[in-house]
Amino acid sequence: MLNTIQLFFYITLRNWTVYKKDFISNISPTVADPALILVSLGLGLGSYLTNVEGMSYMQFLAPGLTVATALFTSFFESSYGFYVRMSYENVFKAMLTTPIGVKEVVFGELIWVGLKGALMAVGVAVVLALCGLMVNPWLIPAVAIVGCLVAVPCGAMGLLATAWVKNINQFQTVYSFLIAPLYFLSGIFFPIEQMNNIVRFIANFFPLIHGVRIAQALFWNKDILEALAFHGGILIVQSAVLCTLAYTQIRKKLIN
Amino acid sequence: MITASSLVKKFGDFKAVDELNLQINKGECFGLLGPNGAGKSTFISMTYGSVQRTSGDLTVFGYDPKTHSRDIKRRMGVVTQENALDESLTVLENMMIYCAFIGVAKDERKKRVEELLEYMNLMHKKDMPIMALSGGMKRRLVFVRALLGKPELLILDEPTTGLDPAVRHLLWGKVKELHNQGTTIVLTTHYMHEAEVLCNRLVIMNKGLVVGQGSPKELINLHTPGYVGIFSIENREQVQKIVASNNSYTLTEDTSGLYVRTNSLDELTTLHTKNNLTPLQIRPSNLEDVFLKVTGQELTADA
Numbered sequence: 056m057l058n059t060i061q062l063f064f065y066i067t068l069r070n071w072t073v074y075k076k077d078f079i080s081n082i083s084p085t086v087a088d089p090a091l092i093l094v095s096l097g098l099g100l101g102s103y104l105t106n107v108e109g110m111s112y113m114q115f116l117a118p119g120l121t122v123a124t125a126l127f128t129s130f131f132e133s134s135y136g137f138y139v140r141m142s143y144e145n146v147f148k149a150m151l152t153t154p155i156g157v158k159e160v161v162f163g164e165l166i167w168v169g170l171k172g173a174l175m176a177v178g179v180a181v182v183l184a185l186c187g188l189m190v191n192p193w194l195i196p197a198v199a200i201v202g203c204l205v206a207v208p209c210g211a212m213g214l215l216a217t218a219w220v221k222n223i224n225q226f227q228t229v230y231s232f233l234i235a236p237l238y239f240l241s242g243i244f245f246p247i248e249q250m251n252n253i254v255r256f257i258a259n260f261f262p263l264i265h266g267v268r269i270a271q272a273l274f275w276n277k278d279i280l281e282a283l284a285f286h287g288g289i290l291i292v293q294s295a296v297l298c299t300l301a302y303t304q305i306r307k308k309l310i311n
Numbered sequence: 312m313i314t315a316s317s318l319v320k321k322f323g324d325f326k327a328v329d330e331l332n333l334q335i336n337k338g339e340c341f342g343l344l345g346p347n348g349a350g351k352s353t354f355i356s357m358t359y360g361s362v363q364r365t366s367g368d369l370t371v372f373g374y375d376p377k378t379h380s381r382d383i384k385r386r387m388g389v390v391t392q393e394n395a396l397d398e399s400l401t402v403l404e405n406m407m408i409y410c411a412f413i414g415v416a417k418d419e420r421k422k423r424v425e426e427l428l429e430y431m432n433l434m435h436k437k438d439m440p441i442m443a444l445s446g447g448m449k450r451r452l453v454f455v456r457a458l459l460g461k462p463e464l465l466i467l468d469e470p471t472t473g474l475d476p477a478v479r480h481l482l483w484g485k486v487k488e489l490h491n492q493g494t495t496i497v498l499t500t501h502y503m504h505e506a507e508v509l510c511n512r513l514v515i516m517n518k519g520l521v522v523g524q525g526s527p528k529e530l531i532n533l534h535t536p537g538y539v540g541i542f543s544i545e546n547r548e549q550v551q552k553i554v555a556s557n558n559s560y561t562l563t564e565d566t567s568g569l570y571v572r573t574n575s576l577d578e579l580t581t582l583h584t585k586n587n588l589t590p591l592q593i594r595p596s597n598l599e600d601v602f603l604k605v606t607g608q609e610l611t612a613d614a
Contacts, residue, residue, distance in 0.1 A: 058381075065411045072408070073399040140397075149395035149456070151361050152388075153412040154381045311322065311362045 062155055066163020067170065070132075074171070085128055085175045086182060089120035093186070096244070108246055110275075117188035118270035119243030121179045121198055122205050125172035126263060129206035130234055132168050133213030134226050141217065147309055157306045165210050165298055172206020173199035176270075183274075190276040197273050200283070204290040205266035211297035218304035237263045262297075265289045312337045312464060312495050313358060318367035320353050320519075327353040329519035330367070337463075340486070340496040342506040342513030344598070346606060350519040351499040352392055355468050358497075359384050371464075385414070388462035390470045394449045396441045396456075402428070403437045406455060413460040427455040431485070447478035454485065465489060467498045471505060483508055503598035517606040527598055535600040537574040540582060540590040544568060553586060572596070 074081055093113065101112035108115060140146040147160055180198040183189055216229040240254055241247070241263035247255055258264045265286035272282035313335040320328040328350040335341045343351045356362035358371050360380030369376060371383045397405050403424060410420040428434045431451040436444060444452065450470070457465060467486065471479040486509055490496050500506055506513050507527045514524040523530055542550050550569050554560040559578060563570045568591055573579055579593050 062412070065408065068411065069397070069400075069408050072404060076399075144398050145391075145393045145395040146397050147395075148361070148393060149389075149391050149453075150412065152359055152384060152391060152457075153409065153460075154384050154414065155412050156360075156381065309361070311356075 058154070059159060062159040063163040063166055066155070066159055067167040070164070070167040070171075082175075082178065085124050086178055088127075089124055089179045090182060092120060093117070093183070113186075114188055114275075115246075116244065117183045117186075118274035119241075119267050120183065121176040122201060122241075122263060122266040122270050123238055123243055124175045124179045125202040125205040125266065126209045126234070126238065128175045129168035129172050129210035130213040130216075132171065133164060133210040134216045134229070135223070137164060137214060138217045138220070138223055138226070141308065142223075151309060157309050158302065160309070161214065161302045161305050162298070164214070165207055165301070168210030168213075169203045169207040172210075173202040176202025176205075180274075189274050194273045194276065194279075197279075198270065200287070201266050201269045201273065204269070204287060204294070205262055208262040208290065208294040208297045211294065211301040214301035214305055215297070218301070218308050237261055242267045260293075262290055262293050265293075312339075312372065313497070314368070314370050315354070316368045318354070318357070318369055319365045320350070320357060320362060321365045326519050328357070328364075331516075331519070331521060333514065333521070335495070335497060337495050338493060339512055340490045340498065340510050342510035343497065343499040343516060344501065344503065344506050344513055344602060345499075345516035346501060348518075349516040351516055352468055353519075354516075355389075355466055355497070355499060358466070359387060359389065385460070386462060387464040387466060388457035388460055389466045390453050390457045390468060392468040392472075394453050396449060396452060398441045401438050401440055402433065402444070402452060405441065405452070406459065409456050410459055415459060423459060424455070427458055430458075431455050432481075447474055450474055450478065450482070454482065458489075462494065464495045464497070467496065467500075469499055469501070471500070471502065479505070503602050507598045515602060515605050523601065523605040530601045531596050531598065533601075534604050535572065535596040537572055538576050538579050538593060538595055539600060540571045540573075540579040541567070541592045542569040542571065542588060542590050546588055549586070549588060553582065553588075570600075572600075 093116065097113040097116050101116075104112040150160060151157070176198050177195060180189065180195045184192040184195055189195070212233070216226060220226055220229070237258075240250065241258055241261070242250075247258070247264065250258075268286045269282045271277075272279045313333065315331050315333040318328055318331040318333075319326065331350070331354065343354065345351050353362055357364050357369055358376055360376040360383070363377055372386055374382050376383055397408070400408065406424040406428070407420055410423060415423055425434065425437075428437060431454055433448060433451055433455065436448060441449065454470070470486075471482055474482070483505070486496060486498075490509075496509075498506070498509060510527065512524070512526050513530070514521045515530070516522065523534065525533065544564070547564075547569060550562065550571065554562040554571060559573050561572045563572075571579065571582070576593070579590070582588050583590060583593075
């Protein structure tokens with residue numbers, strides 16, 4: 056058991072080694088994209104929307120951006136990134152000749168996307184807090200929890216996509232029909248209450264909306280514990296289900 | 312060290328390994344020969360659990376790879392068929408992370424890696440990205456990777472495919488050295504010469520079945536003893552006439568020429584001196600002859 060945990064950590068370490076090499080270019084889209092959205096939608100569209108749920112549009116928009124960052128950073132890493140290492144570089148073929156097994160490969164990867172999601176969400180939160188969009192900036196470290204809780208299940212969805220696609224182009228389909236709808240229909244850009252009931256119902260089965268709820272609670276300093284307990288609990292259950300599925304599907308790919 | 316009995320692996324309806332019985336002993340340099348698709352790599356992957364058998368028995372170091380792959384993998388090193396080096400990392404970083412994977416103590420890692428890089432003449436490339444290495448260097452680095460754990464069992468899955476002769480000879484030297492130091496070696500290849508140079512015992516596989524086994528010498532003596540004279544196809548009529556008149560000759564033909572086999576070298580030189588037929592080549596039978604004979608002509612069709 057100790058051994059397994061150590062090996063998870065080594066997989067994570069490998070990814071960190073790669074990541075820190077190009078730290079600036081790796082971190083820039085995660086921080087720059089939300090900033091861009093904030094400027095274009097927040098300032099642009101925001102000038103027409105003066106009261107959203109009793110606050111400015113910028114304030115409404117801010118929390119969701121941390122969650123979107125966690126979604127993209129984890130999904131792309133475990134879809135395109137993992138796929139390239141698996142199918143083009145065959146890295147796992149060699150790893151599996153060492154004491155590393157599929158379990159370590161998959162969970163090491165998920166721990167990594169969890170950590171990265173936490174780091175990125177905090178990074179974005181810092182930028183947003185500097186813009187004065189966080190009621191209580193002391194809560195910035197807590198954003199790490201949201202980042203991690205969203206990144207892990209979204210990373211698992213990325214791995215499932217990796218197991219599902221027949222070639223790298225098919226990730227586009229996954230993006231268009233799963234990731235983009237999640238991004239746009241999970242209450243980041245407008246209050247989910249105004250959404251069609253069916254869409255709202257379906258959205259609940261995916262991690263993003265629950266992450267948005269927690270992030271909003273943290274940013275607006277409102278009902279934090281309730282949000283963490285309820286939506287956090289759902290995210291943990293979703294993570295458990297998605298990670299188990301990801302493990303069994305990736306195993307089928309790596310062990311014949 | 313490795314025992315397989317009635318080992319079967321099916322992919323769908325396709326039998327990649329068919330009722331394989333094998334015993335590989337400690338200290339051997341054992342060869343698995345066969346054309347592409349013969350089932351060699353499938354067998355190799357089964358020994359460390361990356362491919363799971365359909366039926367039959369397989370043990371490595373006395374462990375079943377289905378349930379104890381980690382215990383097995385701790386004691387073996389594998390030169391994988393694809394290099395599968397981590398392109399995002401440098402030479403040194405690649406090897407350091409593998410040291411971690413196989414459990415080399417933290418303060419020993421750097422020393423171990425540098426020793427082996429030195430051994431494979433790669434020290435000067437230590438901080439290079441993988442992309443900057445030539446094919447031969449990448450292959451040598453894969454050898455370094457396989458040796459990091461000081462394995463008792465070293466598996467070489469087509470170790471020299473696609474390499475130039477200089478690198479190939481260098482690697483053969485290293486393999487022999489390791490074998491002399493007591494490492495058990497299992498080698499798959501479709502280069503007969505490589506098997507003849509390195510292996511003390513081998514099996515020839517075709518379509519998942521063992522079609523011949525023994526030492527290179529035993530196999531040659533059993534299947535294609537004696538000598539071969541290769542003649543140009545232009546001399547076909549003349550050669551056919553001579554072979555027909557003397558039953559100590561046998562004749563086969565393929566696109567590269569007419570192969571006349573006989574037990575003594577004299578009989579071949581007679582062909583040359585008496586009949587004024589100039590052979591393209593006269594040589595002792597080798598594993599390639601055995602290979603072509605026991606695998607039949609399917610070789611070229613599937614290769």
